[in-house]
Amino acid sequence: MAATYREPRAPGFWPLALLFGAFVLFLYGPMLTIFVLSFQGPEGGLTFPMRGWSLHWYRQLAEGLGVVDIGAAFRRSLALGAVVMGLTVALSLLAALAFRKRLRGSNLLFYVTIASLIMPSIVVSLGIGLQFRLLDSGIKQLAGAWGLDDWLETFTTSLGLFSSALGAHLTWTLPFGLLIMFAVFNRFNPAYEEAARDLGASPWQTFRHVVLPLIGPSAIGVGMFGFTLSWDEIARTSQAIGDVNTLPLELQGLTTTVTTPAIYALGTVTTVVSFAVMALAIGATRALKRRQGGSR
Template identity: 80%
Template sequence: MAGTREKRAPGFWPLAIVFALFVLFLYGPMLAIFVLSFQGPEGGLTFPMRGWSLHWFRTLWEGIGVIDIGAAFRRSLLLGAVVMALTVVLALLAGLAYRKKLPGGTPLFYAVVASLIMPSIIVSLGIGLLFRLLDGGIKAVLEAWFPSLFETYATALGMFTSGLGAQLTWTLPFGLLIMFAIFNRFNPAYEEAARDLGATPWQRLVHVVLPLIGPSLVGVGMFGFTLSWDEIARSSQAMGDLNTLPLELQGLTTTVTTPVIYALGTVTTVVSFAVMAFTLTVVFLWQGRRKA
């Protein structure tokens, strides 16, 4: 009969309840942090709330003790941007290379993907140890041959050396897997048509391949930034003297006992959502332009 609703399967409601509980478990703590960050000056770390205000955001802006949250925020943004750019470029180059039979490609692929399987803290400890051994070798050479430089040399550990390498072991495998999926669906007929029209390999890449896979590259960039933005375990032993915002946030959880820690969590989450919203907007506009 027209207008009659289709009956639900017997297992629909139990599965719907399980799914609702899963969503509540996944996002409930985040929503609680959002709400508690807007408490009044007398607010605590738990419910019930004590008033509504932006007091803890102002406190965060003024600074938390000896920790410079603003500097850590800027460091994380800069590192995330560098990781994003390198992830996009290296994943794209790897995806293009794997379109043809690459000598040694299989062992190289497994070596890259293996970093996803290894415990993150082990990867961080290994990179930190490697750079400390590198420090020993550099200091020995400088002491023997360049005494003036030896006095000023500190360490090779740093945000854009060991820290960058540690985060790339996390972002590059994801970028590579995404590029494999993209090129597996890519229709080579477009390139063949451009080749028949006399386009050079560079022209085919710039005017055919990149415009077609552009939205996917934007997605790879989003993955690179967001994975770097909230990364802790792989960065914990590899950042050197300067910490990123997630590492500072982890340290604050043991010393800060006011909702200012929730305000900081809200700000970092809003940045992540802003990056995702910007990415989706760019992808939507790109696809619309391509269809037009």
């Protein structure tokens, strides 16, 4: 049996491998540390060494952390992330379809759309918060002029989860979705659509049965980006959320008051949700590709 020849490593391989290993450790080491420390026993602290192994801090998290309603914040973030995900996919797809044709002012519109990526997140949040406070003043003046005094007694602000906070998150997720869908359609072969039209398919049938299945994996990826970016967002939400908090904002606030591994348990739960969404997106993409392969 002939021996296989292995090409020798380049002189710079091991230094670069060590550098890459250090980068991966720096990137994921803190996350793994939090995971491990969250499983400490009742006497555990915020640092090593470990003091036993248990689910004590997860049970405490389920019971609540002081006056903070973690369950309500979790549901708010989940609902907001789902809405942001759906809108990001829908608007990115529609915009990419529109930009396939030449539009007057399309370059200016494109750069305006992605400009929020280079704006500091806190400035975007402050600007959105200011806009909605000005809107509140206008609403109160109109309500007073129309004699809606009873309604004014119950009105507080238009800032909210699915108004200002939703808009703030879309300024972060939509540019990413647009860039992905633009790249997808730049590589899309229009011959498939022409073949469908030659066979008598209507524009809607062409989109549903030809275009959408081909770009489906990319649309799922856009949805995954939309949810995970919204799920972890703090800066753009901080000044635009109103009277309630999302889970990341509650987590940020708890870092100054909670001095037990319960804060690590909460961080672990939020990270697991992000990984679960990514796993679902990957599974859905693979299932869609298998379905396309089986239909050929």
